[in-house]
Amino acid sequence: MDEPSGLGERGxxxxxxxxxxxxxxxxxxxxxxxxxxxxxxxxxxxxxxGVLNLMQFRLDFPNGDDEPYTVEVKFQAPLAEARQHALAFANILTKLSPADSKAAAAPAPVPADLPSNVSPLDRLNKKLKA
Incomplete structure (x- = not known):
């Protein structure tokens, strides 16, 4: 499989x-x-x-125009941008990871003699007393 061009060391x-x-x-x-x-x-x-080398572009200057072009690219919040990239990266890796072969254990059924609003601690105490 050929590696796409433009990738850095980690990519x-x-x-x-x-x-x-x-x-x-x-x-x-x-x-x-x-x-x-x-x-x-x-x-x-x-x-x-360092500086951010994310964009590459070319400017074509019209003939006879002495006015220079000014191009300004701003990244106002690199830390926030890094967090967003990290979230996107984690999301993609989650999609790429193989499914876990072990299914999560099903939650223990609520005993019929206990109402559903009983806390897990109360259930454990009842179980220990039995």
Whole structure:
């Protein structure tokens, strides 16, 4: 499976570890890989170590126009953005994780002799007395 271009170190590791022959799954794996790389870049900004390299664009200057173009990209809250990325990343990983083979234990049925509004502690005390 060929690795998509543009992935960073962590994104590349996620792609290599999780990519399969399943195209829909790989779409999620790719998004998880991209999110991991973006989170690394956001973390660098939060720590004051760098700039955000998320966008690439090209400007075409019209002929004869001496006015320069000014492009300004602002990220007002990198910490909030990092939290949102982390939530999206966790959500994607949850969708990608294999289903747990063990089903959760069913809750114990309420004994017929106890009303449903009895607390678990009262149930335990009744059980211990019996």
């Amino acid at each position: 590349s590791a996620i792609w290599q570890a999780m990519a399969t022959a399943d195209v829909p799954r790989n779409a999620l794996v790719l998004e998880a890989a991209r999110l991991a790389d973006r989170m690394d870049e956001l973390d660098n900004i939060i720590q004051g170590k």
